Amino acid sequence: MDFIVGGIVKAFHLLLAGDQETYSAVKATIYVSSLSMLASLVLGIPSGFALGYFSFPGKKALRMVVDTLMALPTVFIGLVVYALISSRGPLGSLGILFSLPGIALGQAILALPVVAALSAMSVESLDSRIRHTLMSFGVSRTRLFFTTIREVRFGLLIAALNAYGRVTTEVGISMMVGGNIKWHTRTITTAIALETGKGMFDTGIALGLILLMIAFAVNLSLSFLRKYE
Amino acid sequence: MKPMGILLNALCFMLFATTVFAGETLMMATTTSTDDTGLLNALAPVFAKDTGIELKWTATGTGKALKLGENCDVDVLLVHAPEVEKTFVGNGFGINRKEVMYNDFVIIGPASDTAKIKGKSVMTAFEKIRGAGASFASRGDKSGTHTIELDLWKKTGKPLPEKESWYIQTGQGMLQTIGMAAERKAYTLTDRGTYIKYESDHKGHPPLVILVEGDDVLKNQYSVIEVSGKHCPNVKSALAKSFSDWMVSARTQKLIGDFKLLGKPLFTPNAGK
Numbered sequence: 001m002d003f004i005v006g007g008i009v010k011a012f013h014l015l016l017a018g019d020q021e022t023y024s025a026v027k028a029t030i031y032v033s034s035l036s037m038l039a040s041l042v043l044g045i046p047s048g049f050a051l052g053y054f055s056f057p058g059k060k061a062l063r064m065v066v067d068t069l070m071a072l073p074t075v076f077i078g079l080v081v082y083a084l085i086s087s088r089g090p091l092g093s094l095g096i097l098f099s100l101p102g103i104a105l106g107q108a109i110l111a112l113p114v115v116a117a118l119s120a121m122s123v124e125s126l127d128s129r130i131r132h133t134l135m136s137f138g139v140s141r142t143r144l145f146f147t148t149i150r151e152v153r154f155g156l157l158i159a160a161l162n163a164y165g166r167v168t169t170e171v172g173i174s175m176m177v178g179g180n181i182k183w184h185t186r187t188i189t190t191a192i193a194l195e196t197g198k199g200m201f202d203t204g205i206a207l208g209l210i211l212l213m214i215a216f217a218v219n220l221s222l223s224f225l226r227k228y229e
Numbered sequence: 230m231k232p233m234g235i236l237l238n239a240l241c242f243m244l245f246a247t248t249v250f251a252g253e254t255l256m257m258a259t260t261t262s263t264d265d266t267g268l269l270n271a272l273a274p275v276f277a278k279d280t281g282i283e284l285k286w287t288a289t290g291t292g293k294a295l296k297l298g299e300n301c302d303v304d305v306l307l308v309h310a311p312e313v314e315k316t317f318v319g320n321g322f323g324i325n326r327k328e329v330m331y332n333d334f335v336i337i338g339p340a341s342d343t344a345k346i347k348g349k350s351v352m353t354a355f356e357k358i359r360g361a362g363a364s365f366a367s368r369g370d371k372s373g374t375h376t377i378e379l380d381l382w383k384k385t386g387k388p389l390p391e392k393e394s395w396y397i398q399t400g401q402g403m404l405q406t407i408g409m410a411a412e413r414k415a416y417t418l419t420d421r422g423t424y425i426k427y428e429s430d431h432k433g434h435p436p437l438v439i440l441v442e443g444d445d446v447l448k449n450q451y452s453v454i455e456v457s458g459k460h461c462p463n464v465k466s467a468l469a470k471s472f473s474d475w476m477v478s479a480r481t482q483k484l485i486g487d488f489k490l491l492g493k494p495l496f497t498p499n500a501g502k
Contacts (some may be wrong), residue, residue: 180287197265197401
């Protein structure tokens with residue numbers, strides 16, 4: 001099992017020596033996860049908020065659908081997105097198969113239900129007494145709306161972090177849609193899959209640790225955000 | 230789905246407009262063996278220098294590689310399952326199938342060799358493995374290697390050992406399958422190139438050794454196929470043709486022959502022979 005220790009040493013070696021292949025995978029990972037998170041937050045937070053805030057017929061059923069979509073398997077998303085953007089698919093003209101934006105599209109589909117469902121949940125779990133109290137003070141509907149947004153901000157942060165966790169760790173979409181192309185669409189997770197396949201277990205462990213470091217950096221910066229608010 | 234696609238595309242235009250469209254790139258689907266052995270890493274830079282074309286490739290089993298060609302998602306293929314390839318070309322999906330190089334398959338297994346197959350013919354070896362119920366790892370993934378393994382089982386005249394408990398279908402790449410075979414002390418069929426790579430990963434002392442080799446039925450032919458421009462109007466036919474021509478050129482053929490690991494050549498060039 002010396003490859004575990006070897007992997008830890010190698011992780012630092014790859015980072016400090018500026019290994020180009022590693023940095024290319026790190027860049028690809030950060031690029032696709034940023035793009036997919038941006039898209040899923042822009043679409044997911046408003047729709048999730050609306051889903052939790054307003055009541056409308058069929059709301060329960062819709063919630064159930066969104067909750068279920070949180071369990072979408074990544075290889076399945078990969079396959080569906082491949083079918084869509086394959087050059088003979090309906091979105092083939094976009095030409096985004098085997099590209100980073102293609103992977104980001106799949107990851108956005110992965111993250112969207114997570115963001116929407118958890119946002120809706122945090123709005124719903126807001127103590128309804130707050131709402132009643134505010135209303136009894138005679139605050140306007142608009143004020144009430146913005147107060148709710150303020151109150152659920154940590155819930156939204158948790159939704160985003162959860163989605164981020166799924167996006168950076170998935171391998172099925174990146175492999176199927178990205179094709180694991182060296183210097184282009186090789187992300188950290190597909191690189192781990194490749195190195196493991198080649199029997200280079202220490203490199204695989206090293207890349208896994210590097211991915212964890214990125215996640216740590218993201219969480220660290222968000223925790224500062226929380227402190228200074 | 231659609232608005233998201235448009236949004237993403239707009240974003241990618243803003244962020245990537247400069248890099249995505251710079252230079253000519255050729256997209257190839259190939260098998261795991263050409264990638265795992267490092268052959269493509271050695272050839273691609275030379276190809277770029279000679280032609281100015283950047284070669285990108287995705288390494289999968291031959292089955293998926295052909296499917297990617299059929300779906301017009303790649304421009305050119307480098308694969309190794311002659312019978313399936315001929316059907317592919319026959320169906321009008323590909324053109325100009327050119328044989329480029331070969332290596333051979335070998336049966337490897339633990340040195341203890343419980344089924345006593347060392348030095349036997351392939352048919353005898355397969356019979357003995359079946360008779361002894363010794364573990365055998367199969368790719369099980371419609372790859373070139375898998376296709377040939379199935380052919381060999383068929384030639385023994387008995388039904389495929391599909392459901393036998395000793396027959397392990399890994400569904401993974403060749404090196405991964407060898408790794409699994411080593412863990413389970415199983416026999417497996419592999420191309421020699423990948424095996425030499427495996428040997429070199431283990432510093433020349435691998436847990437699995439070559440037991441059967443040199444049988445005529447074990448030849449492993451690799452070919453380049455251009456995806457048909459008639460079937461797929463969007464493929465880069467001209468670039469695919471330059472790659473195909475480049476692969477069979479005398480200089481590249483020599484490069485392939487000179488590509489070695491542990492001082493052993495991995496592929497034998499045989500274009501036009």
